[in-house]
């Protein structure tokens with residue numbers, strides 16, 4: 001839509017440092033299994049990954065929560081694990097268990113992999129289709145996994161409780177692990193540039209396992225690669241805001257914000273918003289951080305939690321979001337309750 005630039009988009013406004021009242025809102029994993037219209041399309045198309053590579057279906061799923069709730073941001077429907085696949089690993093989802101990648105890279109050796117970057121093309125087609133249909137006030141968000149988080153899956157070949165295989169490899173053979181991280185950085189920068197060229201207006205870097213690293217390892221594998229992505233995007237696609245979401249890093253948040261240079265910081269539900277507000281630069285836009293379980297519970301608990309977060313961030317640019325993805329058993333009426341409270 002050529003004339004999108006003529007419209008105000010509150011989410012982009014906040015990402016550029018403005019304060020908006022009420023705060024713009026979107027929810028991580030807002031397209032997904034808590035929506036009956038998602039479950040219906042998934043059953044018809046036969047699985048999550050098939051949906052990710054079907055631009056008509058993926059665009060429809062991206063738009064479902066926008067139609068239903070009018071969120072301020074639409075996040076591309078895809079997954080962080082398409083990058084390992086483009087780097088040459090096989091990817092599938094075991095029902096009831098989660099992702100599997102093969103071969104595992106327990107020693108970090110990628111020499112057997114044949115990268116296939118062209119397989120990402122349908123995802124950019126999804127972006128173009130969404131942008132063509134998006135209400136003009138809604139911001140189109142792209143995303144990628146951060147290198148450390150993506151590497152934890154590539155090394156172990158699956159999700160792990162404490163990221164033990166990748167942490168072990170990083171100590172045992174830092175040079176091999178560095179090569180893996182560098183390959184993910186390069187693929188991720190190209191991938192995000194292509195999302196931007198297709199119409200994405202801001203991007204989020206998901207570092208879901210950033211909290212599992214000892215301090216020196218955190219600098220090496222979280223700070224350095226995220227900063228590399230930020231710097232490359234700034235130079236190749238200037239003006240596109242970058243949201244960092246380093247889940248679980250606690251008191252390392254101010255260092256992460258300063259040293260990666262992200263434009264905005266997503267914070268998880270374990271962070272005290274009053275502490276975060278005091279610890280972070282006053283002009284830094286913050287996104288978050290409602291406990292997904294408070295949304296499952298609804299009622300007074302939800303109302304109290306929402307009021308506390310809004311009060312804590314009352315003086316800074318704030319994007320309302322969850323502290324992590326929406327849970328599958330979240331009642332739709334509770335999402336409606338949340339939006340009514342925010343928009344009252």
Ligand code: CP3
Pocket residue numbers: 027028029030031032033042048075076077078079080081097098099143145159206208325
């Ligand atoms: O926020 C969004 O709605 C955008 C789409 C998105 C998905 N996954 C869709 C998805 C995003 C941004 C992700 C990120 C992602 N994927 C992360 C980082 C953020 C986080 O949640 O910690 C991680 C670690 C993954 C890897 C992944 N994908 C796992 C571990 C799983 C299985 C767990 C599960 O919930 O079943 C997925 C599957 C997945 N990704 C689903 C969705 C909607 C569920 C698919 C389905 O079963 O229909």
